[in-house]
Amino acid sequence: xxxxxxxxxxxxxxxxxxxxxxxxxxxxxxxxxxxxxxxxxxxxxxxxxxxxxxxxxxxxxxxxxxxxxxxxxxxxxxxxxxxxxxxxxxxxxxxxxxxxxxxxxxxxxxxxxxxxxxxxxxxxxx
Numbered sequence: 001x002x003x004x005x006x007x008x009x010x011x012x013x014x015x016x017x018x019x020x021x022x023x024x025x026x027x028x029x030x031x032x033x034x035x036x037x038x039x040x041x042x043x044x045x046x047x048x049x050x051x052x053x054x055x056x057x058x059x060x061x062x063x064x065x066x067x068x069x070x071x072x073x074x075x076x077x078x079x080x081x082x083x084x085x086x087x088x089x090x091x092x093x094x095x096x097x098x099x100x101x102x103x104x105x106x107x108x109x110x111x112x113x114x115x116x117x118x119x120x121x122x123x124x125x126x
Contacts, residue, residue: 010036043099045089051078056095063088063095071118072098079103080115098122 089097107113
């Protein structure tokens, strides 16, 4: 669980590659943890590499979609989503929410890239 704190900038450890899990935490350190944890995002940025059979291959691993994200990550959208950058909420190995989506695929008149969100919610859009 320390890795998640490190990845989200909540702690940096006692050195460049170490954590002292047996040391006492001071009031100042715990206050810093709380403030940084509140500021840390709950979303992970991924690049889509492929989609098939409800499975999303990314630069950071393979995930499945849930009922909240199936319409976004449908095989129908694969051509438009290859190379796309997404900020997603991950629980276990499932993508449970999408905060941002940047489509990077370039289409042409003879090879259009079409994305059909089917009324899906992307929470970061305003």
